[in-house]
């Protein structure tokens with residue numbers, strides 16, 4: 707993605723680039739399909755209330771757009787590139803962020819945010835569903851505290867960092883990035899590789 711970004715940045719006329727930035731900011735790009743080394747995006751053209759299809763080939767460093775314009779790369783390709791790039795950078799950023807120590811606390815705090823509400827819910831009326839949700843949420847928080855060794859649990863920070871050094875740091879980052887790309891999995895699962903001091 708970075709290579710395609712640099713290639714297009716170099717090739718695009720400054721005016722086209724600027725227009726592409728504007729178009730991307732107008733939220734006119736949506737991702738259609740993503741496959742290995744290829745992104746298909748839809749770009750809304752404000753003036754024509756029509757859609758154009760842009761394909762970006764991140765590995766072959768190529769691009770296509772079905773507009774008839776003479777510019778190559780055209781405004782639509784730039785807009786699609788910027789939108790895709792922003793998303794990928796964001797996902798990578800979140801992954802790196804969650805891989806950091808305080809990111810672990812953040813995940814735990816976010817997970818525990820529902821607890822007060824669930825407790826409040828049970829004070830008004832106790833139902834099986836409410837209890838189950840509360841127990842699941844509490845278990846998730848405890849799971850994060852124990853597996854991430856938060857608040858000094860199981861050796862705390864030192865043990866945690868020793869384990870991180872044992873594991874490939876890269877693997878941890880990839881796992882975090884994958885978890886970030888999959889917001890549905892609240893528990894974020896286990897990191898790749900067995901915990902060294904389990």
Ligand SMILES: [Zn+2]
Nearest residue numbers: 771773780782
């Ligand atoms: Zn175009």
